[in-house]
Amino acid sequence: MWAAILLTALGCYLLKLAGLSVPDSLLAHPTMQRVAELLPVAMLAALIGTQTFGAGSALTIDPRLAGLAVAVAALLLRAPFLVVVALAAVTAAVLRML
Amino acid sequence: MASARRQIVRDALAVGIATGAYGVSFGAIAVATGLDVLQACALSALVFTGASQFAFVGVVAAGGAPMAGAATALLLGSRNTLYGLRLTSLLGLRGAPRAAGAQLVIDESTAMAVTRHDREHARLGFFATGLSVFVLWNLATLAGALGGRALGDPRDLGLDAAVGAAFLALLWPRLTTPINRAIAVAAALVAVALLPLVPAGVPVLVAAGVAVVAGLGVRR
Numbered sequence: 548m549w550a551a552i553l554l555t556a557l558g559c560y561l562l563k564l565a566g567l568s569v570p571d572s573l574l575a576h577p578t579m580q581r582v583a584e585l586l587p588v589a590m591l592a593a594l595i596g597t598q599t600f601g602a603g604s605a606l607t608i609d610p611r612l613a614g615l616a617v618a619v620a621a622l623l624l625r626a627p628f629l630v631v632v633a634l635a636a637v638t639a640a641v642l643r644m645l
Numbered sequence: 646m647a648s649a650r651r652q653i654v655r656d657a658l659a660v661g662i663a664t665g666a667y668g669v670s671f672g673a674i675a676v677a678t679g680l681d682v683l684q685a686c687a688l689s690a691l692v693f694t695g696a697s698q699f700a701f702v703g704v705v706a707a708g709g710a711p712m713a714g715a716a717t718a719l720l721l722g723s724r725n726t727l728y729g730l731r732l733t734s735l736l737g738l739r740g741a742p743r744a745a746g747a748q749l750v751i752d753e754s755t756a757m758a759v760t761r762h763d764r765e766h767a768r769l770g771f772f773a774t775g776l777s778v779f780v781l782w783n784l785a786t787l788a789g790a791l792g793g794r795a796l797g798d799p800r801d802l803g804l805d806a807a808v809g810a811a812f813l814a815l816l817w818p819r820l821t822t823p824i825n826r827a828i829a830v831a832a833a834l835v836a837v838a839l840l841p842l843v844p845a846g847v848p849v850l851v852a853a854g855v856a857v858v859a860g861l862g863v864r865r
Contacts, residue, residue: 548680548684548705548711549684550711550712551701551710551711551712551714551715552684552687552688552691552692552701552711552715553691554712554715555688555692555697555701555714555715555718555719555722556687556688556691556692558715558718558719558722559692559693559694559697559718559719559722559725560691560747560748562719562722562723562725562726563694563722563725563726563729563747563748563750564729564743564744564747565726565729566725566726566727566728566729566730566732566733566750567729567732567733567736567738567743567746567747567750568729568733568743569729569730569733571733571734574730574733574734578860578861579730580734581860582730582856582857582860582861583730583731583734583860584731584860585825585828585856585857585859585860586727586728586730586731586853586856586857587728587731587755587756587759587819588816588819588820588825588828588829588832588856589828589829589831589832589852589853589854589855589856589859590724590727590728590752590832590849590852590853590856591752591756591812591815591816591829592816592828592829592830592832592833592836592852593832593833593835593836593848593849593852593853594752594809594812594836594849595809595812595813595816595833596832596833596834596836596837596840596848596852597836597837597840597848597849598805598808598809598812599806599809600837600840601837601840603845604840604841604845605840605841606837606840606841610803610806611805611806611809613806614803614806614807614809614810615806615809615810615813617810618809618810618813618814619813622813622814622817627652628656628659628811628814628815629655629656629659631810631811631813631814632659632660632663632807632810632811632814633807634810635803635806635807635809635810636663636802636803636804636806636807636810637803638803638806639800639803639805639806639807640801640802640803640806641803643800643801643803
């Protein structure tokens, strides 16, 4: 078990370091820059999707979706980050208590 | 500007609390899977990327070999490489700061860095968020491993919704162009559609392909 844990730790660290160590010259290419800029957009959106609808390996609709909807409304009203996050949490928590 | 810096630190702490709380779940699940407290804490401190950690204990819990768990964890860890591609020019780290910063490359620290307009604020967002998540995630893992489920379910506090909302709030400023909006919607649809079909974590990696395709194909 320890061998697997340490291997995972080393591998995950090297994966993180690899991304930070790509030479600037490679990233200077306009296409690479565009891809690197768009990656967080796509991956954050994907995380929002799986974070909202995922339940293990199943899809579900639950109070998280209401929380996200309230977050959208708060963002449209230009609410600050903390307010957006807190409103989403309170919405989901209250719906679960009902 | 001092107030802008203060706000970044405040937001970083909030992200750390919302995300870190899940360390309780991780610690409890890890121990329930048969790991001891030290092994659970080692995973949080050394691996420090939630999706990979949950995948590791998930495979072991399902009766898989620890090395199979390691392989799955590494596959999921590759998304941090993709984050690094974006962060490297943004943060401009070299030497020891880069070696130390690498451990903090995760979803949340990346998201809190890429929304800044200059390097100084990007670095602050990255390190403040990375460190606050790191500290709280590890403390929560220890608490979860020791106390198990007695500490309660983060979902009762709506923290599962808070994490999604935090990602949305971080993504929001980038949704100003039609191309970015289309990419975000397509990526989310791809990830959700794949979720029931492939192992956990893979949907987000495939969704990253949307950015690659768009980046190669679209001329701005």
